[in-house]
Amino acid sequence: MTNFTRRHATGLIGAALASFTLAPSPALALDNASAKKLVDALVGEINRIIGSGKAEAAMYRDFERVFAKYGDTSYISAYAMGNDGRRATNAQKSAFSNAFQTYISRKYGSRFREFIGGRLEVQSVRPVKSWFEVKTIAYLRGESPFVVTFLVSNRTGRDKFFNMFIEGINLLLTERTEIGAMIDRRGGDINKMIADLKNAG
Incomplete structure (x- = not known):
């Protein structure tokens, strides 16, 4: 069975396990x-960054700080590693989490950088299962507005977003697919994936 076939066959099992071991717990508070x-605070910081006029590298450092401050990074990185996380050592998980945080900040920071001259505005909030869905509208110059949605929980004891959708694209599922493909292309070598992830995004 090829890596791709094996990954496809175990993907549903891994997703089911993740739903029990990683899913946000009931948000009592x-x-x-x-x-x-x-999300108002998060959007405010994103708007300040895209309006700062800073150089690209400085903006990415700011996006990484914001991602670490407002995002449930442990959940997002564990979900992204998916089924491969079950065979990773603690050292590999820690190294991946650090590299992934920088990678995802560059990747989504470059998308938010496209918002320069525009803005994000919070539109609505609604409860969904054990978390809340917060919809924002992105207004860009010369383009039609579109929806950016954040899913928020307090699984960690603090309010954090644990998923994001930009024009319907699911951050968690996208990154799980891409990280899995990176591991497959490296013959299942997690260390090589982590090393390459540091320069990706």
Whole structure:
């Protein structure tokens, strides 16, 4: 069985396990107002960064800081590693989490950088299962507005976003697919994937 076939066959099992071991727990202290407050603050920082006029490298460092501050990075990185995380050592998981945070900040920071001259505005909040969905609208110069959605929980004891959709593209599923493909292209070598991830994005 090829790596691709094996990954495809075990993917549903891994996703099912993740739903029990990683999914945000019931947000007892989280409500609409708290979820909106988090995303208002997050959006405010993104808007300040894209309006700062800083050089690209400086903007990416700012996006990484914002991602670490507002994002549930442990959940996002564990989900991205998916089924391969079950065979990774603790050292590999830690190294991957650090590299992944920088990688995803560059990747999505470059997307937010396209918003220069535009802005994000929070539009609505609604409860979904054990988390909250916060919809924002991105207004860009010369383009039609589109939706950017954040999913917020307090799984860690603090309000954090654990997933994001840009024009319907799911961050968690996209990154799990791409990280899995990176591992497959390196013959299943997690260390090589981590080394290459540091220069990706």
